[in-house]
Amino acid sequence: MTASSSTKPQAFYWHTYTDADGVSRQKRCVLTAFEKQSMSGAAAQWNDHLGTWPSHILVSVQPVGWVGDWHENPKPQWIIPLSGRWWVETMDGQRVEMGPGEMSFGEDQNCRADAEGRKGHKSGTIGDEPAVLMIVQLQTPPTIDRPGHFA
Secondary structure, three states: OOOOOOOOOOEEEEEEEEOOOOOEEEEEEEEOOOEEEOOOOOOOEEEOOOOOOOEEEEEEEEOOOOEEEEEOOOOOEEEEEEEOEEEEEEOOOOEEEEOOOOOEEEEOOOOOOOOOOOOOEEEEEEOOOOEEEEEEEEOOOOOEEEOOEEO
16 A cells, blocks of 8 residues: 555555355455544544444464364454464465565355355465564454445
């Protein structure tokens, strides 16, 4: 993500979702609805308001070599690596690797198990350090009002 004082920025994230056939997939999306605003009197900065929902925030530490076998995200959730690296593999075979500052939105609830018993996604750590992830779980599903952005 790059941002100047006059040019609207863009921020990319990976969206893990369930398609109409119950298969989990990932696609790269972009946040573009940034507006220059002050927060509590500080100098103006670029903000993209993603919506307001009740949420639960946690930090997860996945040990070196950790693998989470096939599972669905428990709730729609933003996942942001703080340190280390991790990967997500969806039922369509796509594997995405992410590191600090990259974002993922996990929304693969209600998948249908395939012939191999895979349902949702697998994930795990990469390298020789734990992956520290900040997770913001939404208590209610978001409403999408335009591609790559939530109402």
